[in-house]
Amino acid sequence: MLMNQKVGAASRDLDQGRVRDATRNVAVVSGGSRGLGAELVSGFLDRRYAVATLSRTKTVFIERLLRRPRAKNFCWSAVDARDDEALRRFVAEIVERFGRIDILVNNLGIAVEGVLPTMRAPDIVEAVQVNLTSALVLSQACSRAMLRQGGGCIVNISSVNAVRGHAGVAVYSAAKAGLDGLTRSLARELGPRNIRVNSVAPGYFESEMVKGMTDEQKQRIVRRTPLGRLARAEDVANAVYFLASPQASFITGQVLIVDGGVTC
Amino acid sequence: MLKPGTPEQIEAVVHDRIRRVLQQRSGQVHVLSGTDKLNATLGLSSLDLAFLVAELEADLGVDPFSKLVSITSIRSVDDLVRAYRGAILGGDKLQAQESDLAAAVQRANNRRARRARK
Numbered sequence: 001m002l003m004n005q006k007v008g009a010a011s012r013d014l015d016q017g018r019v020r021d022a023t024r025n026v027a028v029v030s031g032g033s034r035g036l037g038a039e040l041v042s043g044f045l046d047r048r049y050a051v052a053t054l055s056r057t058k059t060v061f062i063e064r065l066l067r068r069p070r071a072k073n074f075c076w077s078a079v080d081a082r083d084d085e086a087l088r089r090f091v092a093e094i095v096e097r098f099g100r101i102d103i104l105v106n107n108l109g110i111a112v113e114g115v116l117p118t119m120r121a122p123d124i125v126e127a128v129q130v131n132l133t134s135a136l137v138l139s140q141a142c143s144r145a146m147l148r149q150g151g152g153c154i155v156n157i158s159s160v161n162a163v164r165g166h167a168g169v170a171v172y173s174a175a176k177a178g179l180d181g182l183t184r185s186l187a188r189e190l191g192p193r194n195i196r197v198n199s200v201a202p203g204y205f206e207s208e209m210v211k212g213m214t215d216e217q218k219q220r221i222v223r224r225t226p227l228g229r230l231a232r233a234e235d236v237a238n239a240v241y242f243l244a245s246p247q248a249s250f251i252t253g254q255v256l257i258v259d260g261g262v263t264c
Numbered sequence: 265m266l267k268p269g270t271p272e273q274i275e276a277v278v279h280d281r282i283r284r285v286l287q288q289r290s291g292q293v294h295v296l297s298g299t300d301k302l303n304a305t306l307g308l309s310s311l312d313l314a315f316l317v318a319e320l321e322a323d324l325g326v327d328p329f330s331k332l333v334s335i336t337s338i339r340s341v342d343d344l345v346r347a348y349r350g351a352i353l354g355g356d357k358l359q360a361q362e363s364d365l366a367a368a369v370q371r372a373n374n375r376r377a378r379r380a381r382k
Binding site: 193 | 311314315317318319321322330
């Protein structure tokens with residue numbers, strides 16, 4: 001259920017809400033409760049989008065947004081990314097509430113580390129479900145709304161690990177490379193209906209995912225980075241805003257690497 | 265969202281949507297036959313079909329292709345209508361119709377067997 005209205009109120013206000021939001025673009029950001037996802041949610045709200053996001057748990061960031069006076073242009077839903085049906089319901093509720101979906105950012109992801117021969121099978125399955133399958137399900141559901149409205153934009157948050165091999169992240173790399181494959185093929189499939197699909201592939205940036213790294217590991221990454229620092233979430237978000245904007249209206253099927261030059 | 269309750273109403277909704285898609289493409293109003301092939305006769309691409317399925321999901325509230333039926337098995341207008349009838353009328357009316365048909369086939373087979381024994 002979308003969480004900033006009670007069910008009764010939501011259905012009562014639906015038609016009015018749709019009229020109110022008819023000219024407002026709608027962005028869906030998966031995994032928007034923290035890190036890059038939260039940055040994107042804030043950024044799209046600042047750009048006057050209506051924003052819908054999902055995450056497994058409600059964070060302080062989400063609670064703060066839901067308490068704002070102008071909370072009706074934002075909704076959050078508690079969804080387990082491994083639950084395909086819940087993901088589809090989430091999209092159906094957004095379409096019902098806002099009437100359209102202009103942008104989908106597949107940002108959901110979990111870090112998975114460990115050499116493949118010794119990884120637990122359920123961990124491999126979960127990593128692929130969360131990092132890749134959830135994006136397939138959300139893209140399918142959102143692209144239907146985009147087909148009906150005659151256009152839209154999907155941005156997949158990939159990783160430099162999909163572009164370069166790194167020991168200890170084989171499953172994560174495979175899932176993220178899968179996202180880039182999705183980007184290219186879906187761009188071809190949906191391009192004729194004015195739906196663009198691109199990837200943003202961040203290098204290591206200050207986030208929950210690098211929290212477990214030692215300072216020495218972080219320094220090693222910085223030394224390998226021509227621009228001499230770790231990325232910030234806003235560096236990555238700016239690439240997403242660009243790809244989602246009219247300035248990128250002739251760009252589709254591409255992977256934009258945002259890593260300070262590590263892979264150049 | 266419409267709530268068609270009979271096979272005829274479902275057929276009417278599906279035909280109407282197909283005609284609208286064809287009209288958008290060619291600007292002409294088409295007369296449909298159930299045996300028309302979606303691709304070979306009507307010229308619908310897989311993307312047109314995806315658009316059609318998205319529109320029908322909004323009209324009818326079901327998507328037979330999410331689990332029940334493979335879209336690759338759909339060739340004709342009638343195939344598409346059957347898929348939606350199956351998804352909407354599903355276990356009750358459709359199965360009843362099918363079991364009526366199966367019972368009729370069984371009766372016919374029994375008659376043939378009796379005639380053969382004579």
